Amino acid sequence: MKNNSSAIYYPVFLNLKDKKCVVIGGGPVALRKAVTLLESGAKVTVVSPELCPELASLAEKGEIEFVPREYRKGDLKGVFVAIAATDSSIINGKVAAEARAKSVLVNVVDDAGNSDFIAPSIIRRGEITIAISTSGQSPALARKLRTVLEKEFGEEYARLGRLIGEVRAEVRKQKITVDGDGWQAALDLDRLLELIKKGDETTAKTTLLNNLKAEQE
Numbered sequence: 001m002k003n004n005s006s007a008i009y010y011p012v013f014l015n016l017k018d019k020k021c022v023v024i025g026g027g028p029v030a031l032r033k034a035v036t037l038l039e040s041g042a043k044v045t046v047v048s049p050e051l052c053p054e055l056a057s058l059a060e061k062g063e064i065e066f067v068p069r070e071y072r073k074g075d076l077k078g079v080f081v082a083i084a085a086t087d088s089s090i091i092n093g094k095v096a097a098e099a100r101a102k103s104v105l106v107n108v109v110d111d112a113g114n115s116d117f118i119a120p121s122i123i124r125r126g127e128i129t130i131a132i133s134t135s136g137q138s139p140a141l142a143r144k145l146r147t148v149l150e151k152e153f154g155e156e157y158a159r160l161g162r163l164i165g166e167v168r169a170e171v172r173k174q175k176i177t178v179d180g181d182g183w184q185a186a187l188d189l190d191r192l193l194e195l196i197k198k199g200d201e202t203t204a205k206t207t208l209l210n211n212l213k214a215e216q217e
Contacts, residue, residue, distance in 0.1 A: 007112075007135070008135070009117070009118065009133065009135055011131065011133075013129070013131075014040075014081070014105075016037065016040040016041055016042040016080065016081065017040070017041035017042070018041065018042075018043060019042055019043065019080040019081070020042070020043050020045065020078055020079050020080055021037045021042040021043065021044050021045070021079065021080060021081040021082070021083070022044075022045045022046075022047060022075060022076060022079045022081075022082045022083070023037070023044065023045070023046045023047070023082075023083045023085055024046075024047050024048070024071045024075070024082070024083065024084045024085060024086055024091065024092075024095050025046075025047075025048055025083075025084065025085035025086040025087075025109075026046060026048030026049070026050050026051040026052060026055055027048075027052050027085070027086075027087070028052055029085045029109055030046065030048065030052075030055065030083075030085040030086075031052055031054050031055050033083045033085055033107075033109070033119070034046055034055060034058065034064060036119070036122075037081070037083075038058075038063060038064070042080075042081070043065075044063075044064045044065070045064065045065040045066075045067060046059070046064050046065070046066055046067070047067040047069065047070075047071050047075055048066075048067075048068070048069075048070075048086075049068060049069060049070055050068075051066065070091070071086070071091055071094065071095060073094070073098055074098075075095075075098075076095070076098050076099055076102055076104050077102070079099075079102075079104050080104070080105065081104070081105045081106075081107075082095060082099050082104050082105070082106045082107075083106070083107045083108075083109065084096060084106065084107070084108040084109065084111075084114075085109045089111075092108045092109075092111065092114070093108075093114065095108070096108050096111075096114040096115070099116070105117060107119060110139075112135075112136030118133060118135070118136045120132050120133040120142060121133075121139075121142040121143050121145070121146040122146070123146055123149055123150055123153060125153055125154075125155060125157040125158040125161070126155075126157070126158025126159070126161045126162060127158070127161045127162070127165070128153075128157055128158065128161045130149060130153065132145050132146055132149070156193055156196045156197050157193075159196050159201065160189075160192060160193060160196055160204075163192075163196070163201055163204055163205055163208070164187075164208070166205065167205055167208050167209055167212070170205075170209060171209070171212055176212055176213060176216050177216055178212050178215050178216050182212065182215035182216065183212070183215075185211070185215050186208060186211035186212045186214070186215050187208070187211075188207070188208075188211060191207060192204050192207065192208060195207065
């Protein structure tokens, strides 16, 4: 594990479904981290003497487990990912130290040097996720780039992703063999997105399938 703010990061999407993750802290930043973990299917525990109203609501609904006290050594037992999001650099440092001792992936908010990973700005469109990072150098720039890209990638991309998944299933069913380059050639994004925006997904599917047949080996 490198603790170097100038590290070259390895981009990866983690499968957190049903994995235990802990957020240390109960404020707005901890809320954002907890919500993102929940969206990824993680089992989330929040350790903090107090919670912001939104986190308190999640705790009342049973969506998160709430431990109402300060962080203690041992809170990371059996944890896959830990996020230190308190306003105390001392507590955050203790969380990072325990995480390293127990080989737990840790993110210390606004402290890339004490983190194993940094959280990118993300755009979600259905099953499509676009992650943007500046390697911790400028979170503000990452957020700015996200706002720019959000305008470019509308909800039609979510429908396109689902449509392509359906076509892939049909390709396998029909035993059509197309390599990666063939798929690239067949994905006429401008035409497919135009049809989807018009609500004509049937024609979009037919168009893509015909393109793939033309590219088959």
